[in-house]
Amino acid sequence: MESKKTETTNFIRNIIDEGLKTNKHEGRVHTRFPPEPNGYLHIGHAKSICLNFGIARDYNGLCNLRFDDTNPIKEDPEFVQSIQNDIKWLGFDWEDRLYHASDYFDQMYEYAIQLVKEGKAYVCSLSEKEIREYRGTVKEPGKESLYRNRSIEENLDLLERMKNGEFEDGTHTLRAKIDMAASNMLMRDPLIYRIRRKRHHRTGGKWNIYPMYDFAHCLEDSIERITHSLCSIEFENNRPLYDWFLNALDVYHPQQIEFARLNLNYTVMSKRKLLELVNESFVSGWDDPRLPTICGLKRRGYTPEAIRTFSDRIGLAKRQSLVDMALLEHTIREDLNKSAPRVMAVLRPLKVIIDNYPEDLVEEMDAVNNPEDASAGTRKVPFSKIIYIEKNDFMEDAPKKFYRLTPGREVRLRYAYFIKCEYAVKDDNGDFTELHCTYDPETKGGSAPDGRKVKATLHWVSAKHSIKAEVRLYSHLLSVPDPGLENKDFKECLNPNSMQVLKDCKLEPGLANSKPGERFQFERQGYFCVDSKDSKHESLVFNRTVTLRDEWARLQKKKNI
RNA sequence: UGGGCCGUCGUCAAGUGGUAAGACACAUGGUUUUGGUCCAUGUAUUCGGGGGUUCGAAUCCUCCCGGCCCAACCA
Numbered sequence: 001m002e003s004k005k006t007e008t009t010n011f012i013r014n015i016i017d018e019g020l021k022t023n024k025h026e027g028r029v030h031t032r033f034p035p036e037p038n039g040y041l042h043i044g045h046a047k048s049i050c051l052n053f054g055i056a057r058d059y060n061g062l063c064n065l066r067f068d069d070t071n072p073i074k075e076d077p078e079f080v081q082s083i084q085n086d087i088k089w090l091g092f093d094w095e096d097r098l099y100h101a102s103d104y105f106d107q108m109y110e111y112a113i114q115l116v117k118e119g120k121a122y123v124c125s126l127s128e129k130e131i132r133e134y135r136g137t138v139k140e141p142g143k144e145s146l147y148r149n150r151s152i153e154e155n156l157d158l159l160e161r162m163k164n165g166e167f168e169d170g171t172h173t174l175r176a177k178i179d180m181a182a183s184n185m186l187m188r189d190p191l192i193y194r195i196r197r198k199r200h201h202r203t204g205g206k207w208n209i210y211p212m213y214d215f216a217h218c219l220e221d222s223i224e225r226i227t228h229s230l231c232s233i234e235f236e237n238n239r240p241l242y243d244w245f246l247n248a249l250d251v252y253h254p255q256q257i258e259f260a261r262l263n264l265n266y267t268v269m270s271k272r273k274l275l276e277l278v279n280e281s282f283v284s285g286w287d288d289p290r291l292p293t294i295c296g297l298k299r300r301g302y303t304p305e306a307i308r309t310f311s312d313r314i315g316l317a318k319r320q321s322l323v324d325m326a327l328l329e330h331t332i333r334e335d336l337n338k339s340a341p342r343v344m345a346v347l348r349p350l351k352v353i354i355d356n357y358p359e360d361l362v363e364e365m366d367a368v369n370n371p372e373d374a375s376a377g378t379r380k381v382p383f384s385k386i387i388y389i390e391k392n393d394f395m396e397d398a399p400k401k402f403y404r405l406t407p408g409r410e411v412r413l414r415y416a417y418f419i420k421c422e423y424a425v426k427d428d429n430g431d432f433t434e435l436h437c438t439y440d441p442e443t444k445g446g447s448a449p450d451g452r453k454v455k456a457t458l459h460w461v462s463a464k465h466s467i468k469a470e471v472r473l474y475s476h477l478l479s480v481p482d483p484g485l486e487n488k489d490f491k492e493c494l495n496p497n498s499m500q501v502l503k504d505c506k507l508e509p510g511l512a513n514s515k516p517g518e519r520f521q522f523e524r525q526g527y528f529c530v531d532s533k534d535s536k537h538e539s540l541v542f543n544r545t546v547t548l549r550d551e552w553a554r555l556q557k558k559k560n561i
Numbered sequence: 562u563g564g565g566c567c568g569u570c571g572u573c574a575a576g577u578g579g580u581a582a583g584a585c586a587c588a589u590g591g592u593u594u595u596g597g598u599c600c601a602u603g604u605a606u607u608c609g610g611g612g613g614u615u616c617g618a619a620u621c622c623u624c625c626c627g628g629c630c631c632a633a634c635c636a
Contacts, residue, residue, distance in 0.1 A: 009575070036636055071635065128634055137632050139563050173634055183564040185631050194634035213636050236566055237631050258566085260629095265572085313584055315574045317567090320629055324572045327585045337598060372598065403596080412594060446594045457594050524595045551596040 008058075010316035012051070012257055016059065016228060019255075025227040029061030032226050033087070033094075034217070036068045037079035039271045040286040041086045041294045043307065043328070044262040050311035051259070052230060053092040064224055065094035068101050070216045072200040080201075082286075086294040091304045101211075101220050102202045108211050108219055109163065111249050112174060112192055116155045120248050121192055122148055123158040124175045131173070134180070135188050141181035142188045148177065162195055165208035169195050174209075178244065186241050190214055218242040219251075226254040232261040233318060262314065263322045266476035267292045268483065268490055282494060287533070289543050290477045290498050300474065301519055301529030301545030303339075306332040322482060329546045336519060336527045336545070341369045341376060344414065344459040345522040345542075346506045347471055349388035351434040351463065354419060357385040362462075365415045366445070381508050383416050386463040388506045390524075393458050394435060396424060401555055403455035405435070412457040414523065418443040459523045466506040469540040471528065473500040507540075514540065524548065 016029060031052040035045065056063035065087060069075050087094070115121035124147045126134060136142030150158075162172055174193040182188055193209040200207060218241075221229045229242075236258045246253045263269060268277070269292060277283050277291070286293050289300035297307065310331040314323050344367075363383045370376035389405070398406040405411050410420040419437040427433050442449055446457070476495050483490040514520070516532040526547040535541040 014577095034636095038636085068636070074635070131634075132632075135632060137563090139632095141563090142632090170634065185564085188632085191634055196634080210634095212634075217636085233566070234630055235636090237564080238636095240565090260567090313573080315584090317574070319567050321573060324585065327573070330585060333597090342595075342597095368594095371593095371595085401596090414594060454594090456596080459595075521595085521597085524597070526597095548595075548597050553596090555596085 008054075008312055011318070012228070012230065012259060012316060013055070015255075015257060016055065019227075020059075024255075028225075028227050029056060029059035030063070030225060030227045031056050031061065031230060032064040032066050032221065032224060034066045034068045034220070035083050036071070036074070037076060037083060038071075038074040039079060039275065040082055042269060042271075042274065043264065043292045043294070043297065043310075044269050045086075046090060046294060046307050047262045047311050047314065048230070048232075049087055049090060049092060050308055051316065054311075055228070055230075061227075062097065063092070063094065064097040064099055064226070066099040066101065066220060066224070068213070068217065068220070069200070069202065070101050070210050070213065072196060072198045072210065075201060077201050082295065086298075089298060089304055090294065090307060097224075099220075099224060100202055101216050102200060104216075104220060104223055105203060105207060105211070107223065108216060111219060111251075112159065112211075112215070113156065115176065115192070115248060116159060116174075117152060118248070119152065119177065121155070121174055121176050122150055123155045123162070123172050124148070124189075125172050128170055131191075135185065136180070138185065144180050145175070145189065148189070159193075162193065162209050163207070165197055167195055169197055171195065176215075176244070176248075184237060184240055186214065186237055187244070190241060214238055214241045215245055218245050218254075218256075219249075221254040221256075222246055222252045225252055229254045229256045231256060231258055233258045233320070234261075258318065259316050260318050260320055263320070264292060264325055264328065265322050265481035266325050266478045266495075268477065273490060276491070282491065289472070290474055292477075299532055300543055301336075301527060302332050303335050303519075306335040309335070325476065332527070332546050333549070336521065338372050339370075340519050340521040340527055342367075342371070342523050343511060343520045344381065344461055344508045345469075345471070345511070345520075345525070345528070346388040346390055346459065346461045346466075347473075347502055347522075347525065348391040349461075349504065349506045350391045350394060350432060352387050352389050352419070352437055352460070353434055354385050354387070354437050354439050355422065356438045359385060361385070362465075363416075363444075367415045379510060381415060381510070382462045382465040383413075383460075384462045384464060387413070387460045388463055388466065389413075389435075389458050389460050391432075393456075394421070394424070394432065396432075401552075404458065405456070410440075410454050412443075412446050412454045413460045414457050415446055416444070416460065417441070417446070418448060418454060459525075461506045461508050463506075465509045467509055467512050467540070469505050469507050469511070469542055471502045471505045471542045471544065472531070473502065473544045474498060475500075505542075511540070512537075519545070521548075 033049050033052045053063045124145045173191045175189045178187045180188045191212045192215045196210050197208045239256050242256050287295040287299045310328050364380035365383050366378050367381045394405045405421050407421050410418050417439040419439045422436045424432050425434045478493045479495040480493045483493045514530050516530050519529040527545040528542040531541040531543050
């Protein structure tokens with residue numbers, strides 16, 4: 001009997017398997033996750049992190065964390081820290097292999113000198129504008145720089161002086177001597193070093209020149225003896241250059257493989273757009289629960305497990321795609337369904353008076369903490385004459401399919417009694433202010449000895465025992481699935497109702513001791529977690545992670561359409 | 562006639578010449594003290610399109626169509 005597990009398979013793993021068969025990298029598998037510390041990580045990075053660390057794990061290999069810190073004007077130690085936090089939170093460990101591109105600056109400089117000595121690189125003194133002009137266009141070849149044929153001695157001298165800070169920013173660059181007529185624009189004498197007389201967060205004032213991505217990245221991979229250098233598809237054009245540098249220098253040569261980056265509908269993923277939302281205060285910060293950042297998802301209540309599962313389920317390929325947010329929501333529901341304690345919370349309270357219930361009686365009802373996990377046990381929930389139920393669990397003129405409370409109908413209060421609605425009280429605006437019901441003492445616990453059934457079970461909270469809390473309901477950041485399809489700026493597509501704040505929610509008393517980050521299922525509503533920033537013991541704030549699937553809501557929606 | 566990459570269900574995605582996996586979404590039934598969970602069933606005669614090779618094609622050839630990337634001293 002074979003138990004066939006659905007194993008993760010994708011084109012990159014196939015390539016690795018092939019290489020292993022031919023002993024391509026001495027049987028090693030060594031990957032790396034190489035973020036630039038210039039922003040916060042988002043779910044797209046999580047895909048790459050899970051890929052790289054996941055492959056290392058599955059092939060008994062290693063995965064390095066490496067900061068690609070070659071551009072001091074964009075980078076900041078704040079990001080270095082946040083990135084490490086997020087990766088750890090996701091559940092991955094680089095052990096002692098935390099590296100920085102800046103660790104290799106000396107070595108890179110030596111390699112640059114080697115290129116110059118071999119006539120493969122030269123110092124160019126064209127201005128930024130001239131370099132652009134000389135590069136040509138996508139359809140026309142470029143022309144060679146006037147400085148392309150300087151002597152090796154002059155190049156060496158100039159490079160040394162660039163390094164020493166003798167020249168202003170932008171006055172000279174070091175360039176690879178390749179081919180100004182190449183059809184691949186990146187091969188038209190790409191820049192290797194540019195002058196940037198700026199302090200670096202790790203090397204301080206030591207350097208006045210910093211290496212460009214194409215030169216630096218392949219060497220970082222080579223120095224760390226990476227076997228498979230996985231990057232996103234937009235670097236496909238860079239691969240010939242990656243290979244060119246490593247061949248020119250005749251050093252260890254990792255294999256670059258490109259894959260498609262993640263796009264998710266109803267949200268934005270680019271660093272630029274996220275930065276815009278943060279800077280222009282459309283959201284409260286990088287960890288706003290509406291954002292697809294790792295820290296935003298964490299604050300929203302997502303678990304690392306769910307994000308890892310999501311990364312596995314979306315698969316991996318080279319074609320550009322737009323993954324349905326519903327899949328992400330599915331993975332968090334799946335995880336939380338197994339683990340989250342159930343609890344009763346009334347978000348939009350409607351007072352219910354049980355006329356035939358004794359005035360001062362309080363009963364402690366037994367409630368199951370998690371029907372999916374018997375070991376979670378039970379708890380006591382106080383019940384009394386005045387309770388709150390959800391406003392939308394009552395309708396005066398109910399349609400056929402509505403089987404919650406309506407005048408004359410009997411429903412079950414979860415873990416308590418059957419109650420029957422006798423009449424509703426309205427205020428001058430026509431809004432219901434309270435319901436008068438009667439209960440059947442024989443139905444304690446929620447079942448009738450005579451075997452009669454009810455169609456609905458409602459959650460509730462005892463008025464005098466309840467605690468008050470603020471609850472923030474989140475929905476999609478954008479009101480359209482793909483802002484790229486709309487003919488407008490993505491900010492015009494922001495969902496104006498992406499956050500709804502309810503200030504007067506009533507929770508069962510046990511929740512008073514809940515801790516920041518703690519997750520619950522509010523029965524019949526969704527999964528919620530205690531906000532890690534704004535929640536205080538005396539004024540609790542909950543974030544809705546995701547709603548429960550809701551058949552009734554679906555029916556209503558269908559009718560309205 | 563710049564170059565490179567990519568088109569398989571509504572959305573992802575396996576498949577590498579032997580007759581279309583799986584997941585999400587959707588639909589229908591069953592169980593249920595959450596209109597939740599769970600269970601069962603249904604959903605691509607067809608792989609962007611046309612030709613061709615072959616006993617046999619999503620897989621090979623060819624032409625066409627569509628999408629993405631490249632002209633930062635960003636990564």
